[in-house]
Amino acid sequence: MLVRTMCRRALGLAWVIPALVMLAVFVYLPLVQNFGFSTLTWDIYSGDQEYVGLENYRRLFDDPVFWSSFANNLWYAVLSIVFQVFGALLLAALVESVRRERWQRALRAVYFIPAAISLTVAGLLFYFVYEPNIGLLNHVLDAIGLREFAQPWLGQESTAMFAVIAMSQWQGFGYCTLLFAVAIQRIPAELYEAAALDGVGPVRRFFQVTLPLVREMTGLMVMVTVSGAFQVFNEVMVMTSGGPNNSTQVLGTWLYRNGFVRNDFGSAAAIGTVLFVITLTIAMAQLWITRRKRVEW
Amino acid sequence: MVTRLGFLGVIARLFMWAFLLGLAVVVLYPLLWMVLNGFKSNAELFDNPFALPDTWSFENYQKAWNRGVSDYLTASVLVTVTSTVATVFISAWAAYGLTRVNIPLNKVLTAVILGGLMLTPTVALVPLVQMFQSMGLYNSYWALLILYTAFRIPFTTFLIRAYMIDLPREVDEAAEIDGAGRWTAFWRIILPMCKPIITSTVLLHVLFAWNEYLFAMVFTNGSDVQTLPVGLTSLMSKHGTDFPVVFAGMAIAAVPVVLLFFFGQRYIVKGLADGIGK
Secondary structure, eight states, rough: OOHHHHHHHHHHGTTTTHHHHHHIIIIIIHHHHHHTTTTTEEOTTTOOOOOTHHHHHHHHHHHHHHHHHHEEEHHHHHHHHHIIIIHHHHHHHHHHOOOOHHHHHHHHHHHHHHSSSSSHHHHHHHHSSTTTOOOOOHHHHHTTTTTGGOOOTTTSHHHHHHHHHHHHHHHHHHHHHHHHHHHHHHOOOHHHHHHHHOOOOOOHHHIIHHHHHHHHHHHHHHHHHHHHHEEEOHHHHHTTTTSTTTTTOOHHHHHIIIIIISOOOHHEEEHHHHHHHHHHHHHHHHHHHSSSSOOOO | OOOOOEEEEEHHHHHHHHHHHHHHHHHHHHHHHEEEHHTHHHHHHHTTTSOOHHHHHHHHHHIIIIIHHHHHHHHHHHHHHHHHHHHHHHHHHHHHHHHSSSSSTTHHHHHHHHHGOOOOHHHHHHHHHHHHHHOOHHHHHHHHHHHHHHHHHHHHHHHHHHHHHSSTTHHHHHHHTTTTEEEEEEEIIIHHHHHHHHHHHHHHHHHHHOOOHHHHHHHOOGGGGGHHHHHHHHHHHSSSTHHHHHHHHHHHHHHHHHHHHHHHHHHHHHHHHHHHHO
C-alpha cells in the first residue's frame, strides 16, 4: 500500500519534468560548462583546446577595455536608477494625480509604447535621430537656435556612451512608470483622504504617503534595473557595436567581441563568469529585500 | 468634486500638464518621424527631415518587404508562435504540478525552476553555441524555439504558479468526486480558471520573442531563418544608404507589437504587475 502511494506521488513528477529537463539542459548545464571553458584557450575553427587555469581571468583584469566596459555598465546602472526608477516614480505620481481617468490611461499607454517595440527598432531609430546630417536631434537644436551644440553624437568618444544611455532611458522609462502606477493605485484611497483632511499639500502627500508605501517596489525596481544594466547588449550592438574606439563597450558586447569576432572563447567565457557573479549578487540582494517584512497598511 | 485651487495651485497644474504633454511629444515624435520617413524619397529625407512627404507612396514599404522583410516577418511569426505555445504549456504544466499535485521534493523543485529567473542568457552564450553546433541545430528555427522556451519557463511558471496557488482547494476535490483524472482536472477545470493569467503570460512572451535580439543574432545567420530584429540590422548594412527603406522596415516591425499592446494593455499591465509586485 505504501509502495503504491509512493509510486503515485512519484508519478506526479511527470508534471514538472518537461520544465526541469529544459532548464537543466539549456540553462543550468551551459552555466556550469561556462566555468570550465573559462579555463581554456580555445580556437573554435581548429578545435584546439588547452587548459590554462586562471590565465584568461588574469588577462581580462589586465585589459583596460574590460575595466572601461565595466565602468560603462556602472554608468548605465546609475543613470537608469536616476531616470528609470526615481524619474519614473515621480512621473507615475504625477500621472496618477491626473483626475480625468481617460487622460490618465492615455498618458500611461503613450509612455509605454517605446517599451513595447524592440530595442533593435528603437536603437536603429536613435541611430538616425543622432545622425549628423538627417538626424532629428541636430535639426531640433538648429531650430531652437542652439546650432553650436549640434554634433555627431554617436561618432565621438566623448558623447557616444551617454547618447546610447539616453536612448535606453527613452525606451525603458514607460515600463517603470506603468509598474509604479500600479503600485500607487494599490494604496488605499483613505490614506490620501485622511492626509487631505489634515490639510497636507500634494508635495508632502507624496513624501508622507506615496513614497513610504511604494518603498518595497522601489527597492525591487532598483535591483531589476541594476541587473538589467549589466546585461545591456542589444542597443549598444545596434547603435555603435562598442565603438568609437571601444568607448561604448559594455561587458555583454565585449564578451561577444572576444568570442565571436576575435575567436577567443576562453576570454568570452571568463567575461561570462564575471557577469554571472555580478547578476547573482544582485539577485541575492533582491531575494533578501523581498524576504523582509512587507510594509503594512 | 469641487476643489479650490489657489493661484499657485493653478500655475503648478499648468506646469504639470505642460510637462506631461511635452514628455508625450518626446516619446511619440521620433516614432511618427520613423513612420513618415518610410514614405519619403531619399532626397526628401536629406533635404528636410522634418517635412511631411511630398507624395504618400508605399514604394519604400514594398521595397523593404521584397528585400527580406517578408522573410524576417515569417521567421518572427513562426518562432514567436511556437515558442509561446511551448513556453506557456510547459509552464502551466509545471505550475499545476507544483501547486495542486502532492509531489515529492516540492520545495526543491520550485526553487530549481524559479531559480532560473536569476540567470542571464549572456552568461550561457559560449557553451550554448558549442552545444547547438554539435547538435546540428545551429542556424535553425529549433535553436530559437528551444532557447526562448527554456529561458522564459522560470518567469512564466512564476506568474502562473502565483495565480494557481490562490485557486480554492475545493475545485480539485469536486473534480475528484466527479471522477476526473489529473489530466482532465488540469485541462478542463484549472486551465480555464487561469485564463486571465494565461492571457498575460502569452502576451508577455510574444513581446519578448518578437523583440529578442541576442540569441537571434548569435544562433542564426541565413536570411531565411533570421527574425525581424536581426533582419533589420542586415537590411541596414545592405541598404544603409537607402534610409527610407530601412525606416519602412522598422515601421513594419514595430506596428504589430504596438497594436498588440493597445488591445492587450489590461493583461500586459496585470502580468507585469504580478511579475514584479509579488
